[in-house]
Amino acid sequence: DTAVSQTPKYLVTQMGNDKSIKCEQNLGHDTMYWYKQDSKKFLKIMFSYNNKELIINETVPNRFSPKSPDKAHLNLHINSLELGDSAVYFCASSQGSPTYFGPGTRLTVT
Amino acid sequence: QQQVKQSPQSLIVQKGGISIINCAYENTAFDYFPWYQQFPGKGPALLIAIRPDVSEKKEGRFTISFNKSAKQFSLHIMDSQPGDSATYFCAATPFNTGNQFYFGTGTSLTVIP
Numbered sequence: 641d642t643a644v645s646q647t648p649k650y651l652v653t654q655m656g657n658d659k660s661i662k663c664e665q666n667l668g669h670d671t672m673y674w675y676k677q678d679s680k681k682f683l684k685i686m687f688s689y690n691n692k693e694l695i696i697n698e699t700v701p702n703r704f705s706p707k708s709p710d711k712a713h714l715n716l717h718i719n720s721l722e723l724g725d726s727a728v729y730f731c732a733s734s735q736g737s738p739t740y741f742g743p744g745t746r747l748t749v750t
Numbered sequence: 751q752q753q754v755k756q757s758p759q760s761l762i763v764q765k766g767g768i769s770i771i772n773c774a775y776e777n778t779a780f781d782y783f784p785w786y787q788q789f790p791g792k793g794p795a796l797l798i799a800i801r802p803d804v805s806e807k808k809e810g811r812f813t814i815s816f817n818k819s820a821k822q823f824s825l826h827i828m829d830s831q832p833g834d835s836a837t838y839f840c841a842a843t844p845f846n847t848g849n850q851f852y853f854g855t856g857t858s859l860t861v862i863p
Contacts, residue, residue: 644793673850681837683794683853696850730793737782737843739851741793 644742661716663731672714673732756854769827773840780842788837830861
């Protein structure tokens with residue numbers, strides 16, 4: 641059983657487009673996150689949601705908008721994609737500690 | 751500002767050798783220190799974690815050593831195997847608060863057969 645799942649796994653798109661990444665967790669966790677991993681593999685948190693409420697919003701362009709329709713889902717919508725948005729995006733969830741990560745979505749903006 | 755500093759950036763070890771990765775932190779509010787292992791194309795997966803009430807935790811070939819006064823902790827991989835080749839991240843967070851993890855910058859480990 642997949643604990644944290646993301647779709648799609650790969651996303652190739654052109655600059656200026658709008659795209660979404662979906663995330664679901666079946667662990668019953670209260671907190672979900674989006675992390676960005678750049679080409680140097682540095683992991684940086686973007687957003688954190690607890691019970692559908694935004695609790696962490698790091699310095700991220702407002703082109704990125706998370707949406708949590710329910711406790712088990714946290715989707716990431718990105719407007720007006722830029723070349724610099726190319727990265728691997730990980731969804732994660734936790735109930736306290738530790739954090740469980742999804743398999744990642746590799747976004748390539750051309 | 752990097753909350754958790756990790757070194758080395760890359761590490762090459764012979765099969766059967768000991769791999770050692772070090773991390774340091776400043777925030778004394780941190781009291782949960784996990785290590786994550788990430789294989790290419792996969793998400794980070796929890797490997798082992800420690801809380802500062804103990805100085806060492808061992809699980810199989812993996813050991814965390816923790817020095818609270820120095821605010822340092824390290825991962826030791828004994829009898830390193832080619833299958834251990836991956837990127838390792840240390841992290842720190844206040845325990846059980848649901849707060850974000852602060853990750854180190856990662857160490858790319860290559861174990862040579």
